[in-house]
Amino acid sequence: MYRLSRRHFLSAAAGCSLLAPWSRVLGANNDIRVVVLGVNNIGRTHMLGFPQIPGVRVTGICDPDSAVLGKRAEEFSKIHGPVKTYSDLRHVFDDPDVDVVVVGTPNHWHGLATVWGCQAGKDVYVEKPCSHNIWEAGQMHKAATKYNRIVQVGIQRRSNPELKEFFQQVHEGLLGELKVVRAFYLSRRNSIGRPSGPLKPPATVNHDLWSGPASTELKRVKYHYDWHWFWNTGNGELGNNGPHILDLARWAVNGTQLPEKTLSIGGRYAWDDNGETPNSHIIRYEFDAAPVVFEISDLPTAKGKKDRRSYEGINYGIVVEGEKGKFVGFDKGKLYDPDGKVIRELNKGSGPDGGRQHHRENFIKAVRSRKTSDLNCPVHDGHLSTALCHLGNISHRLGEPVSFEQMKEQVKESAPLREAAARMTRQLSANDVPVETMTVQLGSRLTLDPKSEKFINDPAANALLKREYRAPYIVPEQV
């Protein structure tokens, strides 16, 4: 049934190519009609943010959790009046009165929802991480191109003009030759628990639709959000906050393709829980301009404390070290000369809703102009910053447990990595992790061909470029 409808829309889309771009598809008064998929948390900000743009209406919201859907419909209707509700995203794609879908679902749905959206003739704003795996990002790009769709990835600092100008100057030599980019996401989270016995999804959720391409296995007590910590549905902290931070690092080194070499070290410590992804993680990427070393921690500075670690005063962001100076910051920050004197401040920030509003406005501008070149974060850019996360996770998953002493020996050739590893080891000790007797996962040393985005002579790593999709929720080989 869904297939039939989809064919209908494909032929309708083909038929309209002779008409003016929006003569058929836009709503009354050329309004752009938006439906938000997934409205528990970030989707809520999209539901409230898009209607603030002139000529844009949120006409519907979609969520397989009826409790979330009902709550958000009520909230929305108090401000803007009634909104159409959908529990199955396929009905959104089948709806001819929808121009744009915003994908605020968990990561495992991003690829398929974007491909289906493009096939159905919708433009798509998809949240970060761009994809759940590297292969499906390629399919998203192909679908956007084939169906002439506008697809923006929600890495919103790309819509910050001050950062754009600053990184352009860095590329032109503002900091001289770059030595290293240190990147940080130093947070504090809690164990998600190790429940005994089988778990059931909340009665309000259609768990089949929620799971989509992923297996329906359930190992978490908190249904929403904690899916981040399982490979089946999430990509760990690296794929959660990493796309934002690594995007800045990639911007700084002007990385227009993926690096050839990636190495990860880390593990999940101090918590006795079902989570699978690391809570202490370091990844080194070798870009042409300079190495990038990303440090992630979800533990406090010491056991029992309610704080988080910092480096040069920041918990998250980047430290770009060059011959002629250093930048420390996130979307705001300071530029230092080699003597440590502040010579410039970036202080404008990214604007309302953490930069998301400007990013939505940029997307809508491109929806109207029909030019992907107007987008600040098209699929290719969102993919590159997201794929860095996937590379780090692939290295981690294919690694082997070694002693902390052995790990130290293995990373000694790279000073930034060695220093980061020492900080992680000290922090774990302070959290009562017995590093003398415990192991750390030393990741596989990955070598990638940046052109084909395939690993060289590494079938195990190549196997992790793609997931197993659960029928009928399969990203097609031919989009």
Ligand SMILES: NC(=O)c1ccc[n+]([C@@H]2O[C@H](COP(=O)([O-])OP(=O)(O)OC[C@H]3O[C@@H](n4cnc5c(N)ncnc54)[C@H](O)[C@@H]3O)[C@@H](O)[C@H]2O)c1
């Ligand atoms: N750009 C940013 O700054 C930013 C910030 C937070 C989250 N995010 C991203 O947004 C996404 C969602 O994060 P969250 O914190 O809102 O997660 P969440 O788990 O709190 O909410 C996700 C919602 O999506 C719904 N959902 C699941 N399957 C669906 C489907 N098939 N159709 C429609 N809805 C579906 C869930 O029921 C839930 O209500 C994640 O990918 C996350 O990485 C981006």
